[in-house]
Every structure is written in structure tokens, then in C-alpha cells.
Amino acid sequence: xxxxxxxxxxxxxATERVRNAVAHLQRxxxxxxxxxxxxxxxxxxxNRIVYSGKDSYLPGGWIFEEGLFDWERMAFAxxxxxxxxxxxxxxxxxxxxxxxxxGMGFDVVAFEPSERLCEGARQSVSAYPNSTVVRxxxxxxxxxxxxxxGPLAAHALNTSFDAVLFGLASFNYVFTESDRRALxxxxxxxxxxxxxxLGFVSRPQGAETGRLDRLRPAIRRLFKLLKAPSARCPGDxxxxxxxxxxxxxxxxxxxxxxxxxxxxxxCRQGPPPHPHALLMPQ
Amino acid sequence: xxxxxxVRISFAAERVLNAAARLHTxxxxxxxxxxxxxxxxxxxNRIIWGRANSYLPGGNTFERGxxxxxxxxxAKxxxxxxxxxxxxxxxxxxxxxxxxRRGFDVVAFEPSGLCDGAxxxxxxxxxxxxVQxxxxxxxxxxxxxxGPLASHVLNASFDAVLFGWQSFDYVxxxxxxxxxxxxxxxxxxxxxxxLSSWMVRDAENGRLDCLRPPIRRICELLGAPSARRPGDVFWPCxxxxxxxxxxxxxxAADGSGYRILDFRPSAVSYPHAMLMPQ
Numbered sequence: 390x391x392x393x394x395x396x397x398x399x400x401x402x403a404t405e406r407v408r409n410a411v412a413h414l415q416r417x418x419x420x421x422x423x424x425x426x427x428x429x430x431x432x433x434x435x436n437r438i439v440y441s442g443k444d445s446y447l448p449g450g451w452i453f454e455e456g457l458f459d460w461e462r463m464a465f466a467x468x469x470x471x472x473x474x475x476x477x478x479x480x481x482x483x484x485x486x487x488x489x490x491x492g493m494g495f496d497v498v499a500f501e502p503s504e505r506l507c508e509g510a511r512q513s514v515s516a517y518p519n520s521t522v523v524r525x526x527x528x529x530x531x532x533x534x535x536x537x538x539g540p541l542a543a544h545a546l547n548t549s550f551d552a553v554l555f556g557l558a559s560f561n562y563v564f565t566e567s568d569r570r571a572l573x574x575x576x577x578x579x580x581x582x583x584x585x586x587l588g589f590v591s592r593p594q595g596a597e598t599g600r601l602d603r604l605r606p607a608i609r610r611l612f613k614l615l616k617a618p619s620a621r622c623p624g625d626x627x628x629x630x631x632x633x634x635x636x637x638x639x640x641x642x643x644x645x646x647x648x649x650x651x652x653x654x655x656c657r658q659g660p661p662p663h664p665h666a667l668l669m670p671q
Numbered sequence: 672x673x674x675x676x677x678v679r680i681s682f683a684a685e686r687v688l689n690a691a692a693r694l695h696t697x698x699x700x701x702x703x704x705x706x707x708x709x710x711x712x713x714x715x716n717r718i719i720w721g722r723a724n725s726y727l728p729g730g731n732t733f734e735r736g737x738x739x740x741x742x743x744x745x746a747k748x749x750x751x752x753x754x755x756x757x758x759x760x761x762x763x764x765x766x767x768x769x770x771x772r773r774g775f776d777v778v779a780f781e782p783s784g785l786c787d788g789a790x791x792x793x794x795x796x797x798x799x800x801x802v803q804x805x806x807x808x809x810x811x812x813x814x815x816x817x818g819p820l821a822s823h824v825l826n827a828s829f830d831a832v833l834f835g836w837q838s839f840d841y842v843x844x845x846x847x848x849x850x851x852x853x854x855x856x857x858x859x860x861x862x863x864x865x866l867s868s869w870m871v872r873d874a875e876n877g878r879l880d881c882l883r884p885p886i887r888r889i890c891e892l893l894g895a896p897s898a899r900r901p902g903d904v905f906w907p908c909x910x911x912x913x914x915x916x917x918x919x920x921x922x923a924a925d926g927s928g929y930r931i932l933d934f935r936p937s938a939v940s941y942p943h944a945m946l947m948p949q
Contacts, residue, residue, distance in 0.1 A: 392718050397706055401699040405907045408695050412688050419681040426677055438674055455937060459739035629682045 413601050416628070421605060424621030424633070425612040429564070432633040433502070433526070436562065439632035440503040446483035447509035457489045458557075460588070460657070460665055465493065469584045469654065469669060474551030477580055479527055480559020482506050484513030490554075491517040498544050501556075502526035527563055527572050534575035550580035555587035557663060564625065564635045566644065573649035577670050585651065588665040591658065592624050592636035642666055693879050696904075701883055704899030704911070705890035709843070713782075713805070716841060716910035721784030723908070726763035728792045737769045738836075740867075740935070740943055745770075745833075749863040749932065749947060754830030757859055759806055760838020761785075764792030770833075771796040778823050780804040781835075806842055806851050813854035829859035834866040836941070840912040843903070845919065852927035856948050864929065867943035870936060871902055871916045920944060 394402070427435065445452045457465070464470055473494055481487050481499035483506045490497050496519040501507040507524040514520045525540040532539040537546060553576055563569045576585060597605070609620055624636045639656060646653050651668040658664045674682070707715065725732040737745075744750060753774055761767050761779035767789055770777050776798040781789055782805035790801045804819040811818040816825060832855055842848045855864060875883070887898060902914045915923075917936060924931050929946040936942045 392714075392721075394715060394718055395707070395711070397703065398715055401703060401905065402907050404695060404699075408692060412692065415684050415688050419684065423677060423681060427675065431675070434672060435674060435678055438672060459743055463739065463743075627681070629685050 410601065413599070414604075416626075417601055417605065418608070420625060420627050421608040421612070421621050423627050424625045425609070425617035425619055427633075428618045432564070433528075436632035437503050439629070440482075441505040443483070443506065446485070446506055448483060448488070448513045450483065453483050453485045453488075453509075453513070455485065457486065458588075458663070460663065461486065461489075461557075461586075464586050464665065464667060465490075469667070470586065471551040471584075475549065477545065477550045477553045477576075477583070478556060479530060479554070480556035480562065481510045481522060482556050482559075484510035484522070486554060486556055487520070487522070488513040491520050496520055498548070498550070499523070500525040500529070500541060500544075502529075527559075527568075530579070531571045531575040534578045535571075545579050550583045552583050553580050553585040555585070557588045558590050558634075560587045560642075561590050561634045561637060564633070566641070569641070569645040570648050573645055573651060573668075577650050581670055583670070584654070585668040586665065587642075587668070588663040589637050589642065590634065591664045592638055596636075597623055639664070690879065693877070694882070697879055697883060698886060700903065700905050701886040701899050702890065703905045704903050705887065705895035705897055707911070708897045712843070712911040713807075716912075717783045719908070719910040720762075720782075723763070723783075723785065726765065726785050727788035728763060728768075730763065733763050733765045733788075733792075735765070737766065738941065740937075740941060741766065741836075741865075744865055744933075744943065744945060745773075745831075749945065750865065751830040751863075755828065757824065757829045757832045757855075757862070758835060759809060759833070760835035760841065761789045761801060762835050762838075764789030764801070766833060766835055767799070767801070768792045771799050775799075778802070778827065778829070780808070780820060780823075782806075782808075806838075806847075809858070810847075810850045810854040813857045814850075824858050829862045831862050832859050832864040834864070837867055837869055837912075839866045840868050840914065841910075843911065843913045845923070848919070848923040849926050852923055852929060852946075856928050860948055862948070863932070864946040865943065866946070867941050868915050868920065869912075870920075870942040871914045875901055 444450050447453060475496045475498065476490055478487055478490070478497050478499040481501040487497055487499045487510055491514050498521055499510060500523040501510055502525065504524060507522060511522045514522065521544060523540055523544055529539045529541045530545065533541040533545050563572050613620065624638065626634050626636050639658060642656060643653060646668050650671050652671050654667045654669050656664070656666040724730050727733060755776045755778065756770055758767055758770065758777050758779040761781040763785040767777055767779045771793050778800055779789060780802040782803065786801060786803040793799045793801065800823060802819055802823055808818045808820045809824065812820040812824050842851050891898065902916065904914055905911055921931065924946050928949050930949050932945045932947050934944040
């Protein structure tokens, strides 16, 4: 016979389940409401505000001070990642990866859309004159590659890059399949021989199939009737910590790579904290 | 630019729920630690871990294999490249099976029903063995030469000791940690010891933490047999555990004849330390 837990413990576990259900419901409603009623352009602006408050990403903050994660250290030390040269770093945040890469002897062209984090990143590499930090987004990289204009054009065009790195989870902020494809095509155009390393927040296959998730289609239908300007897609998430973010499946990463002329050298789903993939131009 | 009202409402709702979650956690930490003494805590932990199917072969946690930090730690000195390993808190065999595949012989032990899964996981490695036993049994083996581990750990030499992922957090008191490390050092006097811990995440000085002393006093008035101390937590999926501070880890190592070779107090990866007998 399976031993039973004492009554007090069972009550604690039951109240925990209720608490989890309420938290899930709040998150679910927030996600559906915000992705439906905040149009795409405003989402980016909101994310910039959310990230401007992230002191932990700035030099001295606890995330910055973590330095490179083990998986990043291993990826940087292993071919096809080059042992030296120039790196294009997108979604540089407050400079955690940037500072480490400069310390390893790389020259880095980094960019970050949040003004405050960008300033922090600049400050973190003030001792490395061959590296530069530009306030720009992934959209600006696409603009640079396609129209040869924008804040990144002067830094990313007519320059050769030995590797490209998308800062931790920054690829999750490219929300749609077409935007991901456009970004990877732009990256490939700008760095046609460079390996591309990206770490991302993943969602398991079969996510959003819980009991409460059955409410999602009804909420979506209601908002459509009320003429909401947009709608949430599977994987679209929102929290006060992350802002608007799209949790990627491995299939979405594979599809984006396949359709933009990259092959996946490896795609590691685990161990935590972050799945990551290394792509090579085909 | 200000955030739109809808976003601000969402943030406010999240803050309210976070506060409720904090209150819930705090209340049950205090109540459960007060009303269950050491022996019942261990029994409850065994029941909870006996249900942790993701730790069994085929489960999500098991199938992750070694974590990056584990892979890095066992790939370089002072961790040996071959030999016999003593593995405590083996769970369902996640680390165990990876160590066996790397050619190590392992004496592993685990107090919960996960032990059967660990046995199954290494059934094709005849030089490795899994015993249903706790850290307390290791101390008994070292001090009294009896108990379920005695025949497996006495008169055997170990080249390394590994405390399975976060299992050191289940050694709940300073005295127990001291005795366990002394026992480990007695049984494996030259072996490096790799351990991990969740470590203390907050100082328990938030606004809601002022509710802790009154809850504790009420439990005491009602005749609770025990009491919670800083770092003691109850996790629904993990049971009773103690989140150590760095100072507690250092004290445990120093007091039992170990020196800390390498300590990574990462908040993103898992805090872990490599200890060497002095």
C-alpha cells in the first residue's frame, strides 16, 4: 500500500495547487488580453520600458556578474566558433556576454535596443577600443542588410564577421516566423561564413494543453468580436519580468534556420537553464 | 513614456499574486516545520520523492543526463578519470548511469523508492551497486560499522564522492552536515567531494517576513513539537529541505577537515562546490 502523507501536508499541497491554478489563470488572461489589444509596434516600446528597469543586467547587477554560463563558455571554446576575430552580437543587454567576449580577445560590434542597457553595455567595454555598442534592434539589422540604412549600416556593412551571437533569449523577442526568417537572412547576408550561436527560452511540444488553457479560444473569439487589433499565437507570453516574449519550440528554430539558408550544427534542448543552437550558413 | 493602463493592471495583478504566493509559502514553511519533527520530516520526504517519476529512467529529469556544470566538474582534476565513486542521494539514477557509462564503478545509495529505478538503470553494470540507504546510514556505517551501507563502504577505497543533485540540502541541521562530512572523510580520506545546493535565495527580511515570528509564537503556544529556522523550507515537489548560506557550507567543510577548492555560487546555474580532504 502506498504510504499517505499527513493531513496537514495534504492541505498544504492542495492550497498550493489552488494557488498555482489562480496564478496560471491570471497569466493566461494577461497574455490573451495584452497580445490582443496591444498592437505589434507598441509591444516593442513596452519591452524597452520593461528592460530599462533591469538593473540586474547592468554592470554590477547579479545577472551581469554571473559572467558567461557554462554552455556559452563551452560553445565559445569549441569549433566552429572561432578562437579569435570579430563578432556581431545582437540583443547585447547590459553587456554580460560582450564584456566576456572582449576579455577573451574578440572585437565585437554589439547592439541593443534598450537605451539604458545599451549605455551599460558601452560602459562595460570602455576599456576595449576595438569594440563598439550601437543602440539598435534586430529590425535595424534587417534594415541594414536589405536597405543599407539605419543605425547599424555603418557598423555591420562592409565588415567581415567571424561569428554571430544572439544574446541570451533575445531571439525570443523576434515574435513571428516571417520576422525570424528575415532576421536570419539578414544575418547570413552580413556574415555569410560565420557560425551563429543563439540561446533561447523554449516551450515543450504540447504546452498550453492544460485544463485552464481551454479558456484561451473562447477569450480569443470574444476579443475578435470586440475587434481587437491583434491576437495571441501559441507561445506568445507576457510577464512583468520578460515583457512580450515568444517561447520558441525546437521546430520553430529549425524552420527559421532551414528557410534562411542555415543548417543546424547542434541544437541542445537541455540541460537548463537555456536550450541553445549553433547554426552554420549552408 | 508610461506603460498603457492594461499593462499596468496586469503588473498590479501579478504583484498581488506574487505577494499571495509569498504569504502562502511563508505560512506553510512555518507551520509544517513546527508541527513535524525530524523523523516525520524524513518520512514525508521519502513519500514525496517516491512519487517523483520524472527522476526515474525515462522521466524528464533522468533523460537530461548530466548537467553542464556536472559534466565540467567531473571532466577535470581533482575529479579522477576512473575508479570507484561513492554516490549519495542517487535519486532515480541520473548521475549514476552517466558515471557508469564513463567507466566508473559506483556504490550508490538513495533512501526513497527512487532507489528501485536507480537499480534498474544500472542493471547492465555489474561492478556498480545501489543500496536503499540515507545519509544517516552513511554516518552509522562510519561511526558504528553497522547498517545497510556498512558492507559496501567499509574496507573499500573510493576515488571520489558525489552527493547527488541538491541532496546535501536534505541534511537539515548543522550537526548532521558536520557528521555526514566527517563520515565521508573517514570513508574516503583522499577523495574529492562534489556537492550542490540551492543555497539561500533571500534574507527573509521582506515586508511579509514580519509575519513569521507571530506564526511561530502561535505554533509554540499550541504545543508544536519543533520550530523552523532560517533557510528551512517546504517545497511541494521537494519536501522539507534546508537552503544553506555560503557561511554554513564553509563552516561544514572547515569543521570536518575539508577545504573548498572551487565554489560556484551561481544563481542561474546550480551552486556547487568541490571539496578536498585537508
